[in-house]
Each structure stands twice: as C-alpha cells, then as structure tokens.
Amino acid sequence: MTTPSPNHPTFTGNKALQIEEALSFEIGGLDRTGVDFPPAEDLGDRLGGLGRDSEIGLPGLSEPETVRHFVRLSQKNYAIDMGPFPLGSCTMKHNPRLNEKIARLPGFADLPPLAPQSCVQGALELIDMLAHWLKELTGMPAVAMSPKAGAHGELCGMMAIKAAIEARGEGAKRTRVLAPESAHGTNPATAVQCGFTVEEIPADATGRVDLAALKEKLGDDVAAIMVTNPNTCGLFERDIRAIADAVHDAGGYFYCDGANFNAIAGKVRPGDLGVDAMHINLHKTFSTPHGGGGPGAGPTVLAAALETFAPVPFVVRRDGEYHLVETQSAESFGRMTAFHGQMGMFTRALAYMMSHGVDGVRQVAEDAVLNANYVLARLKTEMTPAFDGYCMHEALFDDRFLKDTGVETIDFAKAMIDEGYHPMTMYFPLVVHGAMLIEPTESESKRELDLFCDALLSLAKRAKSGEAEAFKAAPVYAPRRRLDETAAARKPVLRWTPVIATE
Numbered sequence: 001m002t003t004p005s006p007n008h009p010t011f012t013g014n015k016a017l018q019i020e021e022a023l024s025f026e027i028g029g030l031d032r033t034g035v036d037f038p039p040a041e042d043l044g045d046r047l048g049g050l051g052r053d054s055e056i057g058l059p060g061l062s063e064p065e066t067v068r069h070f071v072r073l074s075q076k077n078y079a080i081d082m083g084p085f086p087l088g089s090c091t092m093k094h095n096p097r098l099n100e101k102i103a104r105l106p107g108f109a110d111l112p113p114l115a116p117q118s119c120v121q122g123a124l125e126l127i128d129m130l131a132h133w134l135k136e137l138t139g140m141p142a143v144a145m146s147p148k149a150g151a152h153g154e155l156c157g158m159m160a161i162k163a164a165i166e167a168r169g170e171g172a173k174r175t176r177v178l179a180p181e182s183a184h185g186t187n188p189a190t191a192v193q194c195g196f197t198v199e200e201i202p203a204d205a206t207g208r209v210d211l212a213a214l215k216e217k218l219g220d221d222v223a224a225i226m227v228t229n230p231n232t233c234g235l236f237e238r239d240i241r242a243i244a245d246a247v248h249d250a251g252g253y254f255y256c257d258g259a260n261f262n263a264i265a266g267k268v269r270p271g272d273l274g275v276d277a278m279h280i281n282l283h284k285t286f287s288t289p290h291g292g293g294g295p296g297a298g299p300t301v302l303a304a305a306l307e308t309f310a311p312v313p314f315v316v317r318r319d320g321e322y323h324l325v326e327t328q329s330a331e332s333f334g335r336m337t338a339f340h341g342q343m344g345m346f347t348r349a350l351a352y353m354m355s356h357g358v359d360g361v362r363q364v365a366e367d368a369v370l371n372a373n374y375v376l377a378r379l380k381t382e383m384t385p386a387f388d389g390y391c392m393h394e395a396l397f398d399d400r401f402l403k404d405t406g407v408e409t410i411d412f413a414k415a416m417i418d419e420g421y422h423p424m425t426m427y428f429p430l431v432v433h434g435a436m437l438i439e440p441t442e443s444e445s446k447r448e449l450d451l452f453c454d455a456l457l458s459l460a461k462r463a464k465s466g467e468a469e470a471f472k473a474a475p476v477y478a479p480r481r482r483l484d485e486t487a488a489a490r491k492p493v494l495r496w497t498p499v500i501a502t503e
C-alpha cells in the first residue's frame with residue numbers, strides 16, 4: 001500500500017477530516033426522494049391546468065445526507081471562530097455570544113415586520129436607542145437606520161446629498177464627485193450609481209490625501225468628496241478639517257466612508273470634523289457577523305444640512321410612545337428598504353455597545369490600534385511597511401521585501417493558507433505595490449498575535465532564502481489548490497446540467 005500524499009491521493013479523495021463533497025444533485029440524483037410518503041391520491045387540484053407536468057429536477061436526499069452535505073461544506077470555510085481573520089478593511093472581529101443570545105429573544109427575533117406598532121414598542125425603542133448611540137458617538141443629529149450594508153449606506157448618504165443639491169437647484173451643475181486613489185471600490189461605484197462622474201484625488205508621499213491637489217480639483221461643479229477616515233492605508237487623515245472646509249467653501253458636501261470607525265469610536269466625533277454624511281458598518285465596528293453574504297447593516301449618520309433629505313422610515317418618540325414614521329416629507333429622497341432595516345443586527349450591535357459601555361467602546365478603538373501597531377512593529381523586521389510611522393487599526397505592507405525572491409504577494413498569501421490562516425487583504429489599496437493589509441482587531445490576544453506574527457516572519461525568511469518554488473505550489477494542504485479566481489468571477493458556472501446516461 002502506498003502512503004497517502006499529495007501525489008498518492010487516498011481512495012476516497014478525502015484527507016482525514018477534510019472530506020470531499022459533491023454537489024447535492026450529484027449525491028442525491030433526480031430519480032430519488034428523501035421522503036417516503038405514499039403517492040398522493042388523485043384528488044385534483046385548483047391550479048387550473050397550470051400544475052407542473054414535468055419533473056421538478058430537485059435532488060432527492062435523505063435527512064442525514066442533507067445535514068452532512070451542508071456540514072461538510074461549512075467545514076471547508078475559514079471562520080472567525082476558527083482563528084484570526086486578518087483581512088484589512090473588513091474588520092473581522094469576534095462576534096460575542098451575548099449578542100446572539102439577545103438577538104434570539106423572541107420579543108425581537110419573532111416579530112413579523114407588519115405587526116402593529118403598538119405591539120412592538122420594545123423593538124422600536126431598541127432601534128431608537130441604537131440610533132441615539134450612533135448619533136452620540138458620531139456627533140451627528142440624524143441617522144438613517146434602514147441601509148443594509150456599507151455600500152447601501154453610501155448610496156443612502158449620496159442620495160441625500162444629491163437631493164440636497166437638487167433642492168438648491170444645482171442638480172444639473174454639480175456633477176463631479178472626488179475620491180482618493182486609495183478609495184474602496186464601493187465609493188466610486190456609488191457615485192456613478194447616483195449619476196455623478198468620479199475623479200481621483202492623488203495621495204501624497206505619506207499615504208494621505210494631497211490637499212493641494214484636492215483644492216485644484218474643487219469648483220462649482222463638485223457635488224461631494226468621498227473620503228475614508230482613517231483611510232484605507234490605515235492612516236488618519238490629518239488634514240481632515242481643512243479638507244472639509246475646502247469642500248464646503250466650494251459648495252460641496254463631505255461624504256465620509258465610516259467603515260474604519262472602529263479605529264476612532266469614542267475618541268473622535270466625525271461631526272466635529274465637518275462630515276455631512278457617513279455610514280457605519282455595524283458588521284465591522286460593532287461586532288455583528290458578516291461575510292458569506294450574510295446580512296450586514298449600514299446606518300448612515302447625517303449632518304443638519306442633510307437631515308431633512310433622509311429616507312423613511314425612521315423612529316420618533318412622541319407622548320411616551322415610539323412611532324415608525326413611514327410618510328415621506330417633501331424633501332426626503334424616498335425609501336431604501338421594504339421595512340425598517342436589519343433588526344437582528346440592531347439587537348446585536350446594541351448588545352455590544354451596552355456590554356462595553358462608552359468607555360469600553362473607546363478602549364475597543366485603542367486596543368484595535370494597539371494590536372495593529374504591535375503587528376506592524378513585529379513584522380517590520382522582515383517585511384516592508386508601506387509608510388513610515390505608526391498606523392491606526394490596520395498595518396499596511398508592500399512587496400519590497402519580496403524583491404528578487406521570485407515570490408509575489410499572491411504566493412505569500414497562498415502559503416499562509418497552509419499555515420492555517422486566512423490571508424490578509426491583498427493588492428488593496430491600489431496605491432501600494434503588491435499591498436498586504438493586515439487588520440488584527442481588538443479581539444485577538446497577544447498569544448494569537450505572536451503566533452500569527454511568528455508564522456509570517458518564518459514565511460518571509462523562507463521567501464528570502466530561495467524557496468520560491470514551494471511558494472508557487474502553495475497551498476498544498478487546502479481542499480483545493482490554486483483556482484482561476486478571475487474566470488470564476490467573470491464566467492461563473494451557476495447551473496448544474498445533468499449528465500444524461502447514454503446506453
């Protein structure tokens with residue numbers, strides 16, 4: 001018998017606990033069923049001849065087969081509950097179990113969205129309370145709670161800005177939006193979605209917005225700037241007040257991408273910096289789960305100048321009762337979602353805030369920054385930080401340390417998979433060559449950070465000692481090796497076609 005190895009696969013194709021998994025259609029087959037009810041008597045139906053007369057084409061699996069299928073698939077996934085998830089910009093922090101307990105209270109979890117408002121006062125109060133925390137933490141007078149993701153929150157903020165510009169009668173004139181080169185892709189996408197054209201603001205040598213270049217681009221055709229702070233290089237925009245003033249002087253609005261709010265929550269109030277609109281990713285800063293396409297929540301705080309343009313619905317308290325206001329004012333730009341937003345995320349985020357308290361939220365920001373700087377300090381002995389000095393909540397490296405090794409950022413990332421880590425964010429932000437963006441968050445212990453840093457330092461040393469071939473082959477221990485990710489994204493195969501047996 002040959003010893004199993006990558007060259008001599010096992011009979012089953014399984015690797016111990018890593019079990020190969022076929023599609024449910026391939027396991028089940030279309031000619032079987034997982035239930036054994038007797039065939040229905042011919043009782044006739046009331047479908048008026050529209051009943052299905054062909055096979056439905058669903059796989060027939062038994063209950064244990066179904067359960068195993070999904071459990072096996074889930075085990076192919078890396079998860080924050082398995083280890084550190086260092087994806088920069090994404091803020092993959094621990095999802096406290098207390099949040100889950102609160103979110104599952106039947107008084108919150110089991111409410112039908114159309115229940116009469118008098119029956120759901122507690123839920124409305126919770127939304128109002130969370131809104132209050134968000135307004136206090138940001139120093140902004142209003143918040144739209146309904147956006148369901150960061151990008152959706154951006155859309156909300158930019159639609160409010162557009163409505164405000166149109167109300168001023170400048171809709172036809174103000175058509176440009178400025179965004180830094182390092183902006184997250186959703187920023188320009190949102191601006192374009194709202195009908196604006198986007199122009200890039202260059203970065204200066206320190207990785208921040210080039211103020212002089214920004215001022216040159218300003219004019220009476222600029223609707224807004226979109227700036228992330230701390231920015232996607234993990235750096236605080238020191239000129240933020242001057243940026244806000246310059247844009248306001250030119251008659252434009254300041255949209256702040258607040259995805260990185262976790263670095264400054266409880267320390268800095270964006271309202272004090274001149275921000276007009278900013279989304280907050282509850283699934284980043286406030287620990288609600290994300291990834292895998294699950295629900296996020298992107299409440300958008302608004303300055304007084306934009307407050308009246310906010311979408312419906314929103315919660316108000318009147319005569320000791322909470323009301324969900326559904327009727328649109330003349331200025332409101334409309335509605336973004338069918339109901340009030342992601343209730344499950346609201347309960348989790350508020351549980352996180354209340355269990356930390358205001359001082360705890362501030363400490364979260366401080367610890368996130370401390371952890372990132374610890375990683376930066378430890379890794380800079382072998383890797384090359386993209387910019388000098390301290391970082392905020394994420395540490396950005398470029399690929400200079402890999403120069404002449406034959407190893408590229410992608411190979412380095414793939415080798416991390418064999419070490420049991422999800423890779424950091426690669427090749428983003430675009431302003432840094434071969435970027436590697438690491439965000440540890442506050443929820444990693446020193447032990448976890450040390451193990452992570454030791455693993456990366458050992459990889460960096462191996463890369464420099466001429467092991468390029470091993471890096472090019474990585475990952476070797478993953479269920480799949482290297483996939484054509486571009487083709488998978490551009491030409492996804494979304495339909496399973498049965499293989500017709502031929503005699």
Ligand SMILES: *Cc1c(COP(=O)(O)O)cnc(C)c1O
Nearest residue numbers: 089149150151184186257259296
């Ligand atoms: C995550 C992120 C977004 C988008 O948020 P989603 O919830 O993924 O839509 C926007 N900007 C930055 C900087 C981000 O990190």
